Amino acid sequence: MLTKPVRNRFLLLLFIFYSTGLPAQITISLKEAVKTALDNYGTIKSKTSYAAASRSAASFTRSEYLPNMNVAGQWTYGTVNGQIGPGYGFGGLGVASSGLPSPVQNWDAAFGAIYLANVNWDFFAFGRAKEKINTAEAITLRDQKDLEQEIFEHSIRVTAAYLNLLTAQRLRLSYEKNLTRARAVETVVTTRARNGLIAGVDSLLADAEVSNARIAITRARDLEQEQSNQLAVLMGVPPGEFAADTLFIARLPALLEELSAGTVESHPTLQFFRSRILEGESRQRYYKTFYFPAFSLVGVFQTRASGFGSSYATDRTDFTHSAWDGFRPSRSNFLLGLGVTWNLAQPVRYSHQVRSQELANRALLEEYNLASQRLNAQLELAGSKIANALENYREAPVQVKAAADAYLQKSVMYKNGLTNLVELNQTLYALIRAETDRDIAGNHVWQSLLMKAAALGDYSVFENQL
Numbered sequence: 001m002l003t004k005p006v007r008n009r010f011l012l013l014l015f016i017f018y019s020t021g022l023p024a025q026i027t028i029s030l031k032e033a034v035k036t037a038l039d040n041y042g043t044i045k046s047k048t049s050y051a052a053a054s055r056s057a058a059s060f061t062r063s064e065y066l067p068n069m070n071v072a073g074q075w076t077y078g079t080v081n082g083q084i085g086p087g088y089g090f091g092g093l094g095v096a097s098s099g100l101p102s103p104v105q106n107w108d109a110a111f112g113a114i115y116l117a118n119v120n121w122d123f124f125a126f127g128r129a130k131e132k133i134n135t136a137e138a139i140t141l142r143d144q145k146d147l148e149q150e151i152f153e154h155s156i157r158v159t160a161a162y163l164n165l166l167t168a169q170r171l172r173l174s175y176e177k178n179l180t181r182a183r184a185v186e187t188v189v190t191t192r193a194r195n196g197l198i199a200g201v202d203s204l205l206a207d208a209e210v211s212n213a214r215i216a217i218t219r220a221r222d223l224e225q226e227q228s229n230q231l232a233v234l235m236g237v238p239p240g241e242f243a244a245d246t247l248f249i250a251r252l253p254a255l256l257e258e259l260s261a262g263t264v265e266s267h268p269t270l271q272f273f274r275s276r277i278l279e280g281e282s283r284q285r286y287y288k289t290f291y292f293p294a295f296s297l298v299g300v301f302q303t304r305a306s307g308f309g310s311s312y313a314t315d316r317t318d319f320t321h322s323a324w325d326g327f328r329p330s331r332s333n334f335l336l337g338l339g340v341t342w343n344l345a346q347p348v349r350y351s352h353q354v355r356s357q358e359l360a361n362r363a364l365l366e367e368y369n370l371a372s373q374r375l376n377a378q379l380e381l382a383g384s385k386i387a388n389a390l391e392n393y394r395e396a397p398v399q400v401k402a403a404a405d406a407y408l409q410k411s412v413m414y415k416n417g418l419t420n421l422v423e424l425n426q427t428l429y430a431l432i433r434a435e436t437d438r439d440i441a442g443n444h445v446w447q448s449l450l451m452k453a454a455a456l457g458d459y460s461v462f463e464n465q466l
Contacts, residue, residue: 040236110307111326
């Protein structure tokens, strides 16, 4: 998470930027950008909540194995007229009045009460509770691995956007230097044309080159703004102009040759796929437990109170309206039992569910194998890209020196009337291309290293080189 000093510094910069309204750039390092993104990005926040929800759900599932313990109390006042005959309380609206059948209706009423304690426990169901807990824990592991994968992938995305912003800013600087050179040529050409030393068309060509240099700068700024906006979105902050830190890009990463070793087995993406496979296998085992019966223990203790006496059946005056007599327990019962419940249709029903989960597990395994193949291919490609980027990085200074010498030579020759403007512009184009290649050569080395880290599934491979 974002440390307090870094967060305060970043918020202060944002406050200054938006309160003053000045188009000042905010200088931010790569580590600060990644930390800010991991702290603010909405997807990471949501998956963090999902992982926490899964942990709570797993805790609830573990508590479900505990026995059901119910305590109840009931206090009533009413009559106890009974009648022999069938009856059914539709919708649960029947009144449970009890008493001996009486020859005539009467309205004798008294208080009554029931106190009840009940324990019910499915103590053995051939591992059903255990597999349900294992499934809940597998879901927790899946969501946790999903979060870890998102954190890793977002770190890669933010780093790639940061490197792209660096490239855009370096290109803009190169095009600004090119505009300076084009203006210098324009000044020389205009002066010579005014003195009648060269044709006036050369002055128009020089003006066109200056205009083309300005357009190139505008395009470079447009690209820089796009990359800055994309970085702001990934960081979860308002859009602004960010000045990337160029200190680390000025050097090469150390120990690049030693990064050839490594496998993708611990890659967060593969760990996420493994967690999904484990979840599917746990579900399949859980569904199979429904093939078998469940054994239950039950224990009940009940005590009752009534305002009707024991001889009320023969003596209709044997009752009282006293609430205390109706609420004070006078008769108690207990019950202990062992039961077994087996729905014989369950094996037929759940066999289809087990088969469905088995096929889903096969699909998950194929997805895992495909992801593994892609990551291995990416790992091999990353090694080749690092080697090629290093070769280009070593070759870029040679190209720049040769192009600069050629441009210097042609510019001197042009000033002395020994060559034309077309040849001078050709050397200028070569110099621009060489400087552009030089500016992005070092960035490509770091991007190749990032690709290596992405293939290995270990962001520290890149981070430790900063």
